[in-house]
Amino acid sequence: MNNAFFKGVWALIGALLLTFTSTAQTITIKGKIKDGYTLDAIPYASINVVGMTTYGTASNERGEFTLQISGPQRKLMVSSVGYDAREVDLSNESEQYEEVFLYAQNAIEAVSVKAPKIRYSNKNNPAVELIRQVVAHRDENRLTGQEYVEYNQYEKLVLGLSNLNEKFKNRKIFKNYQFLFQADTLGTSDSSYILPAFMEEKYSKNYFRKDPKTTAQEILAHKQADFDPRFVDNSGVSNYLQRLYDEVEIYDNNVTILTNQFLSPIANSAPTFYRFYITDTITTDHEKLVELSFFPRNKNNLLFKGKLHITLDGHYAVRYASMTVNKEINLNFVRGLNIELFFEKDNQEKYYLTRSNLDIEFSLSEKGKGIRGTRVVMIDNYTSGLVRADSVYRLAKETPTKPTKNDIPVDWTSIRPEPLSANEANVYANIEGLQTMSSFKRIMDISALVLAGYKQFGPVEVGPVNTFYSYNPVEGLRLRLGGRTTELFSERFYMEGFGAYGTNDQKWKYFVSGTYALNKKSPYKFPQHYIRASASYDTRIPGQNLEFIQEDNVLLSFKRGEDLSYLYNHQYRLDYKAEFEGNFAITSGINIWKQMPAGVLSYQQPQPDGSMRTISELNTTEFNLGFRWAPNEQFYQGKTYRTPIFNEYPIFNVNYTAGLKNVLNGEYNYHNFTAGAFKRVYLSQFGYADVNVDGTYILGNNIPYPLLTIHRANQTYAYQLSSYNLMNFMEFVSDHHAALQVQYYMNGFLFNKIPLLKRLKLREVFSFKGIYGGLRDSNNPDLSDQVYAWQRNSDGVVSSYTFTGSPYMEASFGVANIFKILRVDAVKRLSYLDHPNAPTWGIRARIKFDF
Structure with missing residues (x-):
């Protein structure tokens, strides 16, 4: 889980603390x-x-x-x-x-x-034989085993503070609201209370067609308790909660909950990981069922325990399921997890899911205050075999999956399968009322300052505070003050800027931008459609393109090795971006860029007489066009960034940049093509892997290395996912390359087997990063005197290179989940160890929140 999501979550918790319901x-x-x-x-x-x-x-x-x-x-x-x-x-x-x-x-x-x-054994075990029959008939009993299916679905997600004690209830701030506290009969003690404070409802018409395979959902009504959008991305919170409380499909091999995959008790490999027992027989007026209880063979694995009711009519279908997890399981912040599934017969005598209840309680301790959420899904009007025209499936699939506003006229009392409780019904009004409470506003304001780094002053906010002070050897002590406008200034036009001063170089730097939304909504809300103009003068390390964090963040001031190669960048940009409902985005822009070397960095070009000509600045004019496709993407939206909520779907990027010679002082013609793909690969009990592949090819001759690909290095002590953590700044340059990066998270599968480690709930992380490329002769300073000479360090030794016959590679082994938030990696560099100041080993750390 990315830290940015917690900015919204803790702001949400602040709202929960002040929400009262009857x-x-x-x-x-x-x-x-x-x-x-x-x-x-x-x-x-x-x-x-x-x-x-x-x-x-x-x-x-x-x-x-x-x-x-x-x-x-x-x-x-x-x-x-x-x-x-x-x-x-x-x-x-x-x-x-x-x-x-x-x-x-x-x-x-x-x-x-x-x-x-x-001694338990699968051999000659009637319970195992029964579960194998269930597995054998799984495809015919699941939704995807039908030819045509349609049904109505109601979803309700309720979130609230739980396990509140008398002391909390009797605080002075709650003096006039005692009647709103209600006994929590599911709490950890007899004197606990609960305060429901967030709710979302959705009612939809769903269609499934087997051939050609089509799954479509038409949202007929949607309602959500919204917080002040200045502090919380309500859509992002909804996306993340929906991801945590994912739909439970017991007929899948794996059930995704809390962004983790649990092996289903009726998966193909279930008898290998579970113990099964026949514990009861149930006879009703219509059928006879067998109660099958199941338990994990290893209590520390991501497995369920509970019971199934199985039909004996030859279909071996699941009639009822009750599942939970062991406390020994390697999950963070989870105090309780319970699942219930109910099935009924459809019009073709096959069972379908009529109701699912997923209840999860989060807490930092076993007995302290917590947050309990319950997701209820109810299905009715389930019909199999009804064939619809292609236009019906196409229309449902093209309908937005979630309206952006609670403005769809609907009589909720007529479509809810069961009425809301009084406390649930009051949640919407309570959240709306919170927005007018001065105490709530103070809490959210403080939360934004501490967690997001910004302090609001009406239509503007100042920050981020972690950039007010930083240090680098070129600027020395760098002092910066910045800010941006808020929705109170304008909902469609945003301005952002900062001013900074270096005590060593005694130069002022600045950045200013204006963004205007073209679709009558905030430019930071999906789907984005805006135009942005910006101007800046600032320092930057060549090849570094940090995401979600400023390069002058104080935490990045501490670096290993030599850190003396910098650029003064003078840039004027005009950018355009358009997003579409299918999570397809187009970007384009013009960039007028002047690069001036600083520190030990210099632009030197060989002359016929053997001397070097010093070039003071490099001017380029660029046009760029980019495409991004992220099917079924979900994310948490900040003011200027997005935190993706990764799922099993890939993300693709394609970009083209053209250098324009003799256009607005541009000095070079070139064509830069880049492409990349990201995919999270789930491996069930063995964790998951994040795989990144990317490549670049630059067309053009006699192009100096500052305009080529300077590969992203990391000389800080923080482990960076997308950088090469033992590569030095500006060490490798290429005009064509291919790269592979893999982060493999085992989620404690090995450590859970070691008695001394499983109590600490540590998790293993393995990574590999490799990149290979090169330079064509016309762009290689070793072979051409028409380009800038290689960069040299403070000792006059060449410190920039291209790849020579082998890839750059590094690997790491990490221990994650230390104190539930810290990851520490031992990183090993595997190639090019003869380069000056090339480190062999390194220890890197990273803050990472995960369930």
């Missing part, structure tokens, strides 16, 4: 199942409504449950393997809490003494 639930039973003798919680107990086969649930690993019903029935049947079943009479109250005690059967107690002596 409560009352209609036809809701909450409770806890306990052993009548030991008073211990009984996990995975079955709770069913007597006389109603469509209503039922199971207790979670703490013995807790929540069940919503409608109808005249007022009696529950509670049962668990090894205990006598018990009926519980309910009252007529709309919300009630039941504490149910079950008593163990004597026969089961005797068996439990012998159970540990029984």
Whole structure:
């Protein structure tokens, strides 16, 4: 998880701390199942409504449950393997809490003494044979096994502060709002409270066609509790929460939750990773089911535990599923995770998902305050075999997947499958009311300063504070002050700028830009469509193009090796960008660029008499055109940057830059073609890998190296994902190259097997980076006197090169999740070790938040 998302999340938490709601639930039973003798919680107990086969649930690993019903029935049947079943009479109250005690059967107690002596085996195990039948029939029972399917889907995501104690409730700030605090019956103690504070609802019409394969969703209604957009990217928060609370498809080999992949209990390889037991048989008026309980063979792997109800009608379909995870699992900030899935028969006698409940509670500690979120998905009007015209599928697929505003006229009471509770219904009004509270505004203002680095002053904000001071050997102490406008100044036109002064070179630097949106919305909101003009005079290290962070960030002031090659850059830019709903973007622009060497960097060109001519500046005029395609991309949007929320889909980039000679003082003609692709590859229990490939080819003769590709190096002590961490600044130059970078995150798969390490929840990270390219003779300073000579260091030794017969390579092994936020890598350079000041080993660190 990128740190930028936490800027929005912690701002959201600040809002949660000040959000108050009233409560009352209609036809809701909450409770806890306990052993009548030991008073211990009984996990995975079955709770069913007597006389109603469509209503039922199971207790979670703490013995807790929540069940919503409608109808005249007022009696529950509670049962668990090894205990006598018990009926519980309910009252007529709309919300009630039941504490149910079950008593163990004597026969089961005797068996439990012998159970540990029984060696588990897949061979001749009826439970394993049953799950293999489920796997064999998986394709015919899943959605993609049907020819044509359509259905309506309602989704609800509710988020709130949980496990709030009496001390928190009785704080002075809450004195007038005591009646809003409600008992949290699923909390970790009997005196905890919860405050629901965020909610999003979506109602859609969904279509699936097998051939040609088409999946389309038409959003009919969408509603979300929005925060002040000056502080929080509401769409980005929604995207990230939807990614954390992803749809649970048990028929897939892997279930994605919390951006991680958990192996499904009915995956092809499930018998290798899970233990299965037949624990009960269930007979209803219509069918007979087998209860199949499953547990991970290794409690530390990303696996579930729980139970399945399997049909015995020859289809071996899942009728019900209840799943959770072990506490020993290597997850961060997760205190509880529970999943429930319910299935019914469709018009062709096949089972389909009618309801899914995903409940996750986040917390920094086991018993402290937390954030609990619940995602409920309900499906109705499910129809198989209904053939639609191509235009129906095309229209649904072309419809935006999420309206940007809560302005679709709809009667929500008529489309919700079940009514909202009173506290949920008040969330929208509470969030809107927060925007007018001075205390809330102060919290958000402080959060923006601490986390984003900006302090607001009405229509402008000053920052970022981490650039106010920095140091480099050319400028010395660099003092900078900058800022930008906000929505209060204009929603379509934004200005940004800074002024900086170096105490060594005694020169002023500046940057100023203006951005105007062409689509009547903020230029920082998707889809972007804007034009931007900018002018700047500043220092820069050649070849460095840092993303999401300024080069004069104080944290980057500390570097290894020699750091004396700089440029003074005078630039005037005009940029245009247009994004489209399919996550396709076009960029173009003109750049007038003057580069003046500084420090030990100099432009020297050989002369016929053997002398060197010093060139004071290099002038270029460039036109660029770029294309980017990121199918199904999600992201968190900051004011001037985006933090991608990576998924399994690739991202492609293609760019073309033309140097224009004799246009606005341009001195060279050239054509620069670059292309790249990124893909996250999920490997189930073995983690995931981020793979980057890119390449460049520059057409043109007698082009000096500052206009070629100076490969991105890193001389700081921070591990940089896209840079070569043991390459020196300006060390390699090429006019054509191909590169591969792989970051492999094992998510603790190895460390979880080591007793001394698994308690620390450390995670392994491996990386490899390789790049190979070269220079054509006309652009190679070793072979041509028509271009600038190679750069030399302060000792007069050549310090820039091209590739000579072998690629540059480096590899690293890292330990991540140290204190849940820190990654430390040991990096090894594998080639070109004979270059001056080339490091062999290095230790690099990086802050990284992950679940």
